[in-house]
Amino acid sequence: MIWDNFRIALQAIRANKLRSLLTMLGIIIGVAAVIAVVSIVQGLDHVIATQFEGVGVTYIMVLPRQDLQDPDLAGREVTLTYDDGLAIMEQAAGLELFNPVFYRGEQTRSGDRRHPTMLLGIGPSHQEVSNHWVDRGRFFSDLELHRAARVALVGRKVVEELELDEPVLGTDLIVGASSFTIIGIMEYKGEMFGQNQDDFVLIPITTARDIYGVDAVKQLRLDFKASSAESVDLAKDQIKEVLRRRHRIAEGTKDDFQVLLQEELLERIGAILGTVTSVVGGVVSIALLVGGIGIMNIMLVSVTERTREIGVRKAVGARKGDILVQFLTEAVTISLVGGLIGIVGGWGLGILGAKAIPGFPPAHVPLWAIGLAFGFAAMVGVFFGTYPAAKAAGLDPIEALRYE
Amino acid sequence: MLISITDLRKTYRMGSVEVRALDGVDLEVEAGDYLAVMGPSGSGKSTLMNLIGCLDTPTSGEYVLNGQAVSGLDDGELAHIRNREIGFVFQTFNLLSRATALANVELPLIYARLPASKRRRLALDALERVGLGDRVHHQPNELSGGQRQRVAVARALVNRPSILLADEPTGNLDSRTSEEIMALFDDLNASGNTIVLVTHEEDIAAHADRTVRLLDGRVVSDQRGGARRGRS
Numbered sequence A: 001m002i003w004d005n006f007r008i009a010l011q012a013i014r015a016n017k018l019r020s021l022l023t024m025l026g027i028i029i030g031v032a033a034v035i036a037v038v039s040i041v042q043g044l045d046h047v048i049a050t051q052f053e054g055v056g057v058t059y060i061m062v063l064p065r066q067d068l069q070d071p072d073l074a075g076r077e078v079t080l081t082y083d084d085g086l087a088i089m090e091q092a093a094g095l096e097l098f099n100p101v102f103y104r105g106e107q108t109r110s111g112d113r114r115h116p117t118m119l120l121g122i123g124p125s126h127q128e129v130s131n132h133w134v135d136r137g138r139f140f141s142d143l144e145l146h147r148a149a150r151v152a153l154v155g156r157k158v159v160e161e162l163e164l165d166e167p168v169l170g171t172d173l174i175v176g177a178s179s180f181t182i183i184g185i186m187e188y189k190g191e192m193f194g195q196n197q198d199d200f201v202l203i204p205i206t207t208a209r210d211i212y213g214v215d216a217v218k219q220l221r222l223d224f225k226a227s228s229a230e231s232v233d234l235a236k237d238q239i240k241e242v243l244r245r246r247h248r249i250a251e252g253t254k255d256d257f258q259v260l261l262q263e264e265l266l267e268r269i270g271a272i273l274g275t276v277t278s279v280v281g282g283v284v285s286i287a288l289l290v291g292g293i294g295i296m297n298i299m300l301v302s303v304t305e306r307t308r309e310i311g312v313r314k315a316v317g318a319r320k321g322d323i324l325v326q327f328l329t330e331a332v333t334i335s336l337v338g339g340l341i342g343i344v345g346g347w348g349l350g351i352l353g354a355k356a357i358p359g360f361p362p363a364h365v366p367l368w369a370i371g372l373a374f375g376f377a378a379m380v381g382v383f384f385g386t387y388p389a390a391k392a393a394g395l396d397p398i399e400a401l402r403y404e
Numbered sequence B: 001m002l003i004s005i006t007d008l009r010k011t012y013r014m015g016s017v018e019v020r021a022l023d024g025v026d027l028e029v030e031a032g033d034y035l036a037v038m039g040p041s042g043s044g045k046s047t048l049m050n051l052i053g054c055l056d057t058p059t060s061g062e063y064v065l066n067g068q069a070v071s072g073l074d075d076g077e078l079a080h081i082r083n084r085e086i087g088f089v090f091q092t093f094n095l096l097s098r099a100t101a102l103a104n105v106e107l108p109l110i111y112a113r114l115p116a117s118k119r120r121r122l123a124l125d126a127l128e129r130v131g132l133g134d135r136v137h138h139q140p141n142e143l144s145g146g147q148r149q150r151v152a153v154a155r156a157l158v159n160r161p162s163i164l165l166a167d168e169p170t171g172n173l174d175s176r177t178s179e180e181i182m183a184l185f186d187d188l189n190a191s192g193n194t195i196v197l198v199t200h201e202e203d204i205a206a207h208a209d210r211t212v213r214l215l216d217g218r219v220v221s222d223q224r225g226g227a228r229r230g231r232s
Ligand SMILES: Nc1ncnc2c1ncn2[C@@H]1O[C@H](COP(=O)(O)OP(=O)(O)OP(=O)(O)O)[C@@H](O)[C@H]1O
Pocket: B012, B013, B014, B019, B020, B021, B039, B040, B041, B042, B043, B044, B045, B046, B047, B048
């Protein structure tokens, strides 16, 4: 019986191909939008998760906060120094390692090749804290740190852009106005959000102070590694306490720094993705609503056109329920076929979209999204098909047979 | 008694005007009867057929079919009777235009919830019975008028109903094709089917064993032993 209804429904769709397609358009667009966005967001999610697994949940980052709009901060000199970092290590619990980071955009040069990159002046614990290690060569020694030696470690991107010849190690590299000897190449990290993660030069922080002056290293980024995932929250509170005391920030005034946890970064990205998803969700609901109304409209037309057919079916013994199920099946079939086209189209869009944005991770459509899309399509069919189907079922057999 | 009708009335209200389509009809039909209903246009023939066929409900009166009082049955029960007890043949055939002859004949069996294989076998038998064994996959628009009506008769027969009702079954056919359809009805009656048919034409009515004449919604004559026939 179900199968018979399904066949009748497919027959009706095939008999009016263009009309059926137009009717399905709302559903197709809605479902395609869901699938395209889900596929892209899922691809992103996957990449983000693997990227952050690398850094680890124990990573804590403290940044100076400069906000000219904020009356509490305006006119103040905002600093975050190496001494702040040492004080935190001494007074805050739950921290294992500390790494000060001086950062600045700089021009690099080798021969006649130039490449603008990010210059980071770092401490000896950089590798452990950021879980990013030397691939070839070596890290700088304590002696080199002490003497502010002109040594540098580079990311892959810099090697590529400057077309550094093998062996890269030992080559001279001009950064800004100073010359460095390359002693190491860092591990390859790849891209995230279309941003290259291997475009940097690392030098000892003492060297950075030597070149850019003491004032230049008053606004550092301080990286910490907590001793365990559980101690992260406590450590964050204590870092705040220590810094507020050292920076003499009055009660009720805002911090002049911000403490970022890996977890929070993840949450923040998740929130952005969530917003994207809900905006698209809104668009999709409208598309599905429009699609549903389209289905209702076409089903009403179909019921009217087939009034005699309904009369004939009733005359040979169809019950109200039989007619109801028949037309409901037809509405659901239309929306499911629309859903199917939408899934295929959306998948294609997702793949194309992910490819069109450089550095974007490949699209990924999870099974639940397909299930969800089908579920929604079916629901729309049932919801908007019920009224026309009930109308068909309620027809009087004799009047239906007499209908011209 | 297969059908027993007492004081059956059907009144249509058109604004302030009352139309008494049936105005107190008494009628009995026995199993095996071959009955023609005649009367001028508007005399209530179709109204009576529709009531007998459970397509419509009377305003008042008694209708007992096969020992079951039909008045007062709900929609589902009426659908069941239409499906099992009644085979209806219409003047305008009323076939599903997008379905093959076979699918049209299977239709009542679908609502009888028969399995597909059995449906197919019974439908093929019925089509064979009306002489359309070689046209089962044709759609109505690929068939002649007479062939379409044969399909309709096959559909009416396929559930082995207690009674075959036909409202002007030859009304849309030429006289030669009409004779063929009537020969089929004669045949069906000879093999035990009860038939009630409406007609305007005396020579069609002549095929029946009994003729009931209506006028203004009442039975005005009921004659047995019609001027029949050249039946084998
Ligand atoms: N749905 C309806 N609404 C109002 N009046 C109706 C309706 N159906 C039938 N009638 C009226 O009832 C009367 C009997 O109609 P019916 O169709 O039974 O006549 P008939 O004998 O079959 O006529 P014909 O030979 O032309 O088919 C007519 O006067 C008709 O106008």
